[in-house]
Amino acid sequence: VDLQVEEEDVQALLNCGDDHNIKDFDSFNFCPRTVPYRHMPCYVLKMFEDLNFIKRWRIKKNVLARFTLYVKKGYRDAPYHNWMHAFSVAHFAYLLIKNLRLVEEEHMTELQAFVFLVSCLCHDIDHRGTNNSFQTKCGTVLASLYSSEGSVMERHHLAQSMCILNTEGCNIFETLKGTLYSEALDLLRNNILATDLASHFRSVDDQREITRCYDKKNPSHRKLLHAMLMTCCDLNDQTKNWKVSKQTAEQIYDEFFSQGDLEKSMGTAPIEMMDREKASIPDLQVQFITNLVLPLFTNLAMVFPSVKSIVQIIERNREVWRIATAIFQKYSEKGMTGMDILLNAR
Numbered sequence: 165v166d167l168q169v170e171e172e173d174v175q176a177l178l179n180c181g182d183d184h185n186i187k188d189f190d191s192f193n194f195c196p197r198t199v200p201y202r203h204m205p206c207y208v209l210k211m212f213e214d215l216n217f218i219k220r221w222r223i224k225k226n227v228l229a230r231f232t233l234y235v236k237k238g239y240r241d242a243p244y245h246n247w248m249h250a251f252s253v254a255h256f257a258y259l260l261i262k263n264l265r266l267v268e269e270e271h272m273t274e275l276q277a278f279v280f281l282v283s284c285l286c287h288d289i290d291h292r293g294t295n296n297s298f299q300t301k302c303g304t305v306l307a308s309l310y311s312s313e314g315s316v317m318e319r320h321h322l323a324q325s326m327c328i329l330n331t332e333g334c335n336i337f338e339t340l341k342g343t344l345y346s347e348a349l350d351l352l353r354n355n356i357l358a359t360d361l362a363s364h365f366r367s368v369d370d371q372r373e374i375t376r377c378y379d380k381k382n383p384s385h386r387k388l389l390h391a392m393l394m395t396c397c398d399l400n401d402q403t404k405n406w407k408v409s410k411q412t413a414e415q416i417y418d419e420f421f422s423q424g425d426l427e428k429s430m431g432t433a434p435i436e437m438m439d440r441e442k443a444s445i446p447d448l449q450v451q452f453i454t455n456l457v458l459p460l461f462t463n464l465a466m467v468f469p470s471v472k473s474i475v476q477i478i479e480r481n482r483e484v485w486r487i488a489t490a491i492f493q494k495y496s497e498k499g500m501t502g503m504d505i506l507l508n509a510r
């Protein structure tokens with residue numbers, strides 16, 4: 165990881181002080197994407213502070229500051245899979261830990277909660293804006309490294325995270341003694357690999373099964389729940405107001421359509437979802453919410469009843485996409501493509 169973070173940036177971050185005290189920062193209604201970009205690293209430190217991780221794990225603040233800046237630098241400026249996405253995913257983990265009282269209610273140990281937040285920050289490091297099937301289809305370097313095990317991008321995100329932990333002055337796990345250290349790395353690995361869509365689909369039946377009669381003492385129930393929590397964080401934009409879910413859909417399809425253009429230029433036909441000539445964004449969003457987002461959060465609400473209010477927000481957003489679908493059908497007879505309709509629908 166040939167990233168360089170200036171020591172003066174580390175010092176500036178250490179002195180960012182708490183002159184930022186956004187109201188409702190710890191509420192599910194708060195949208196992390198409204199935090200000014202330059203203040204995001206400061207709010208990462210705030211989250212660790214507020215959850216008492218710094219004291220509990222005796223983390224040196226300058227190590228946490230340096231680690232945070234290396235992670236931020238590890239993200240590329242892809243339309244969606246960028247540092248802001250990582251910050252929003254980590255913020256949702258902070259909300260879950262705090263508002264669902266995951267440690268107090270013994271759904272997570274203190275170590276699992278600490279590594280859960282770190283995993284969310286790191287889970288998409290060095291994402292190139294292309295998905296796993298693109299890596300294998302185009303025989304990228306990452307595919308040659310990881311395609312035999314699957315989860316190509318996720319294994320790369322993990323490898324990049326390990327590089328940062330092994331960078332001088334960045335190892336926030338250094339104070340974890342003995343087995344705690346290796347346990348933290350195992351948790352980091354499981355959490356990041358859980359954000360692979362394919363592994364989510366493989367475990368979704370078991371998730372539905374265990375959430376009907378959840379047993380927080382059962383290790384396999386806990387492991388599945390932690391994987392669900394990672395996926396929920398990765399989808400946190402769907403739990404916010406319509407403006408956020410529309411904005412992130414634009415970013416995601418910006419990325420998907422660029423991949424589709426790339427695949428066309430390489431002589432392979434992209435799947436419809438990535439073909440800007442064929443994709444109907446509202447339709448795809450209704451399908452994605454119906455087939456993936458709602459079942460996941462509905463299952464989570466079986467274990468945490470307070471999540472039901474989030475399920476209602478997701479359902480309301482789906483209704484708006486359904487209306488957009490109707491408008492889309494009307495306009496697309498006039499030959500307008502998905503993006504300009506979406507942009508016109510501002």
Ligand SMILES: Cc1nc2ccc(C(=O)NCC(C)C)cc2n2c(-c3cc(OC(C)(C)C)ccc3Cl)nnc12
Nearest residue numbers: 358359360361364395398399412413416437448452456
């Ligand atoms: C708003 C929104 N629409 C999406 C529409 C389609 C897809 C997609 O890949 N469909 C492929 C077929 C086979 C299902 C993903 C979408 N998506 C994600 C996302 C989630 C991911 O994985 C977890 C978190 C494990 C689900 C991984 C990557 C991404 Cl981009 N995040 N937000 C979105």
Ligand SMILES: [Mg+2]
Nearest residue numbers: 287288359360
């Ligand atoms: Mg990912």
Ligand SMILES: [Zn+2]
Nearest residue numbers: 249287288398
């Ligand atoms: Zn992600």
